[in-house]
Amino acid sequence: MALSKIIGHDKIIARLNALLTSERVPPALLFAGPEGVGKFLAAKEFARTLTCLHKPPEEPASEENLFSSLSGPVLQPSTLSLQPSIEACGRCASCMQIDSGAHPDVRIIDTVFQAALLQEEESRNLKVDTIRELCRYANQTSILSARKVFIIRDAEAMVPQAQNALLKTLEEPPPGTVLILTVSRKNALLSTIMSRCYTLDFTALPRTALERLLEAQGITLDEAAALSLLSQGSLKKAADLLKLSDRLKGAPPLDGMGAFKMSASLPKDTHRARHEVGILLDLLLAEARNRWAASPTDSKKPLSALVTKLLALRRMTAQNVSYALILETALLESEKLGILPKNIIKTGDSQ
Ligand SMILES: [Zn+2]
Incomplete structure (x- = not known):
């Protein structure tokens, strides 16, 4: 180098x-x-x-x-x-x-x-x-x-x-x-x-630069494109997303119990738990916004409501609120509109 x-x-x-x-x-x-x-x-x-x-x-x-x-x-x-x-x-x-x-x-x-x-x-x-x-x-x-x-x-x-x-x-x-x-x-x-x-x-990495860096790490073209879209020009964020996406692939279905299991599996360390919940909320938010942009006007309303809720939950991560509770609420609210975190990275660029 x-x-x-x-x-x-x-x-x-x-x-x-x-x-x-x-x-x-x-x-x-x-x-x-x-x-x-x-x-x-x-x-x-x-x-x-x-x-x-x-x-x-x-x-x-x-x-x-x-x-x-x-x-x-x-x-x-x-x-x-x-x-x-x-x-x-x-x-x-x-x-x-x-x-x-x-x-x-x-x-x-x-x-x-x-x-x-x-x-x-x-x-x-x-x-x-x-x-x-x-x-x-x-x-x-x-x-x-x-x-x-x-x-x-x-x-x-x-x-x-x-x-x-x-x-x-x-x-x-x-x-x-x-x-x-x-x-x-x-x-x-x-x-x-x-x-x-x-x-x-230094500024955020341009999308094409981030894609090149991810591809150089052996990530497929499609996945690199989806990751670079979600990670706001940060290679670290892309790596975090990738790790999380691998973990989510093996996650149970997101009924009430699945959301509970996912929040129960958060890292014990508060700093790491907050970080992970933050990434998951970013993922859900990005997907909700993508769907909002792609929806016809008459079906935007529930998606705007979801974005508002997710933003409020995102702000709560900076306060003294249970991360597990924040995550469970975010997952269940998103699931009502068919947004599942484990599908986001694969489909993130298809909108
Ligand atoms: Zn030298």
């Missing part, structure tokens, strides 16, 4: 390439955008390029020869994207160690790393002790590569105290250090963090 092979974010990749070729990589970058669109993958590939040991010899571009007519034709910032890209070789010790997760100079800071560091169960927040450890690493000399890269994955998980602990390192990063924060909810970050980062805004 190389930076140039990332699908669906051409402008951002061009921007990253421009930073690499101009040798002006900001010490702190923020990759912001919806969940599951490739922010982390882009961060990892950018880190690979920054630390690769076999870069082709290049002349560092100074401010003059980038923007001044003294060294030839004037290069406007927009033409930066046309410069040759710098690629990681994919074969050197540095490139290989990024794949194995063992690179001494590239660290991924997330809740999994934290659980191992603090020797405790994985939690949903990134704590101040974890960020202090990152700052300590940042002050050490790099071992293999010329640069050290830290990727804080889902940086919104940092508690405010942890964000405050990061400020000094963001403001005065040790030489050769690059921090990349990926975030899907920018408003969870302190404004002081945001203002110290160079932000790149």
Whole structure:
């Protein structure tokens, strides 16, 4: 995998390439955008390029020869994207160690790393002790590569105290250090963090890009099309839907008992249960809306009523209401109009 092979974010990749070729990589970058669109993958590939040991010899571009007519034709910032890209070789010790997760100079800071560091169960927040450890690493000399890269994955998980602990390192990063924060909810970050980062805004993946990615994973053309329609440009959402759809294929018929069994089989962990109920409600909503759009005017009424009910239930998932009850109600209401979750992914694109 190389930076140039990332699908669906051409402008951002061009921007990253421009930073690499101009040798002006900001010490702190923020990759912001919806969940599951490739922010982390882009961060990892950018880190690979920054630390690769076999870069082709290049002349560092100074401010003059980038923007001044003294060294030839004037290069406007927009033409930066046309410069040759710098690629990681994919074969050197540095490139290989990024794949194995063992690179001494590239660290991924997330809740999994934290659980191992603090020797405790994985939690949903990134704590101040974890960020202090990152700052300590940042002050050490790099071992293999010329640069050290830290990727804080889902940086919104940092508690405010942890964000405050990061400020000094963001403001005065040790030489050769690059921090990349990926975030899907920018408003969870302190404004002081945001203002110290160079932000790149990722958008949802275009449908065709998502279909190509799904097909590359061995998913049939029809299923890829149906999934990309339902997953709003998020590969993660598509993967969640696929997992759920496989589970639903073996589900009992949705009479009252079936709905009860399905809600009883929700994960015990509240966070995961909420997530699963959210996906199921999204599926039912998407199908109800599709049918509404395809129905003649005189038969739209029950479908609009169902959409309204499902939206109300969707909002309830954010409150302290039993997820099992929300799911049962949604399934039974949808079933009255013949909408069954297990058929949606197969038929999602047929409307
Ligand atoms: Zn390399």
